[in-house]
Amino acid sequence: MNQFKDYFLSQHAESQNSFQRILSETQNLLSEFYRQQPKVFNGKKAEEIEKEIALLTNSSINGESPSLVLKEIMEKVVSNSIHVTHPGSMAHLHCPTLIPAIAAELIIAVLNQSMDSWDQSTAATYLEEKLVKWLAEKLLLADSADGTFTSGGTQSNYMGLLLARDHFCQSQWNWDVKKLGLPAEAHKLRILCSEKAHFTVSKSASQLGLGEQAVVKIKTDAHMRMCVSTLKKEIQRLKSSGYYPMCIAATCGTTDFGSIDALGELTEAASENGMWLHVDAAYGGALVLSKKHCGKLAGINLADSVTIDFHKMFYQPISCGAFFVKNKSSFQYLSYHADYLNPEEEDLDHLVNKSVQTTRRFDALKLYMSLRIVGERDFSCMIDHTIELAKQTALWLKETSGIEVINSEPELNAIVFRFTDEKDADGLNLHIYKKLLYSGEGLIAKTKINGSQYLKFTLLNPQTTMAEVKLAVESLSQSAKEYKQKEEAL
Incomplete structure (x- = not known):
């Protein structure tokens, strides 16, 4: 089968030449x-x-020139994409990627380790566990803690609520959900979260057989944080009505506002009521590397489970996240054994025992290389820069005539605002959002607050400065002026 040497990386000269040629050309084009x-x-x-x-061809019969395919990819895919590395990209929780992490992606692809069984991911198994332990120590989790890499916040939040459900059924009713399915009382289980919590709390509840009706949304205060006093009253109301509050899902960095719930107080509320505390820190978990803002994570170490994403303020390529538990024994609710994969009698580290996935990428490598090459100091500086920029931006917007700012004191680096208009504020803000998008000069996000249209800056990019922010607002202001002139002419 010598004709296949060009297609796979190996010791053969044909393989080496093919590998270097296509990578060199790709690198040069990008x-x-x-x-x-x-x-x-x-x-x-x-x-x-x-x-x-x-119009792109899906496949070829006899193979095509790499140069031709790459040329079309550059013209049709790369040029038509959103370029998150641009300092004017200020829309979503969608970060530019670190160069060491991009290099790591190449190694990950070449090795193609599957993180389920030890004999598919020998060294990778121990590097992931090493990094999980390091992160657990950074979060000040107990020695009993453990974790695993995930595809991101959606999967991590799902795992947190799955463990919360099964733990409650086991501890309260001695019921094994893995073997027996949901108990008759399951329709009375309740999860409490902020009204600003990520949609995956409700999505997970529906997938776990509890239904969206199991999620009780608690109102937020003026800073968009879960109102603890309201939460406590709701827990007691639910109990007195015959329901079973099993989990508090706290948020450390809401998608729109970056707000952080009072983790310490929520820990107390969960403990007092025998409830699981899950913290969705997909966004805010990166503060663990910030010297100025790490204190905002106070109380996270007492949570039963924690979500963190690395494809946000850790600047990793999608996808890359992690899930932690306070007690490693909690992973028993996920563990299954197969003779061909992770037989029970084997004394090896099979990471599939801690995941809802079987085949899983060696994503820990890209975070590891980034931490080593970039260093904690510069990670801290990058994160702190974006938070400071958000504060300056919010203050400047607040003082700008014709603009309303919802969170004038941002906790992280997201600011929600809108241009005011007596006739049609929603139409105005949607118009100027689209105008900026299709001009290509900048990219911001849109969202709805209490049914009204708002705009949002998500300032994740450490390369963004106040100059780019002002340039975007200048463009938005010009579009707003044109829209209002058209309104007046009607």
Whole structure:
């Protein structure tokens, strides 16, 4: 089968040449593309991009020139993409990626380790566990803690609520959900979270057989944090009505506002009522590396489970996240054994015992390389810069005529605001959002608060400065002025 040497990396000269040739060409094309300083987005409409992609050939019979395929990819895919590395990209929790992490992605792809069984991920198993232990120590978790890498917040939040459900059924009713399915009383189980919590709390409840009706949303205070006094009253109301409050799902960095619930007080409330405390720190967990702001995580070490994403303020390529538990014994609710994969009698570290996934990527390597090459000092500086920029931006927007700011004192680096208009504020803000997007000069997000249209800066990019923010607002202001002039002319 010598004709296949060009397709796989090995010791053969043909393989080495093929590998170096295609990687070198890819590297040169990407470097040249970014050297030309592309806009955040080229401004094409969705239907135009869809047509261009539709014209691409799906496959070939006899294979094609790598140069030809790469040329088409650059023209149809890369040029039509959102460029998150651009300092004007300020929309979602969608970060630029660190160069060491990009290099790690190549190693991950070449090795192609599967993190389920030890004999598929020998050294990778121990590097992931080493990094999990380091992160647990950073979070000040107990020695009994453990964790695993995940695809991100959705999977981690799902795991947290799954463990909360099974733990409650086991401890309260001596009921084994793994073997017996849900008990008759399951329809009375309740999860309490902030009204600003991530949608995956409700999504997970529906997938876990509890239904969206199991999620009780607690109102937030002026800082968009869960109101603890309301939470406590609701827990007692539920109990007196015959329901079973089993879990408090706290948020450390809400998607829209970056607000952080009072973790210490929520820990007390959970403990007093025999409830599991899950903390969704997908966004805010990166503060563990911030010298100025790590104190905002106070209380997270007492949670029963914790979600952290690395493809946000750890600047890792998607996807990369982690899930932690206070007691490693909690993973018993996920553990299954197969003779061909992780037989019970084997004394080896099979990481599949801690995950809802079987095949899983060696994502720990890219975070590990980033931490080693970039260093904790610069991670801290990058995170602190974006939070300081958000504070400056919020203050400046607050003092700008015709703009309303919801969170004028941002906890992380997200600011929600809108341009005011007596006739049609929703139409105005949607118009100027689209105008900026299709100009390609910048990218911000849109969201709805109490049914009204708002705009949002998510300032994740450490390369973004106040100059880029002001440039975006200047463009938005001009569009707002044009919109209002048209209104007046009608």
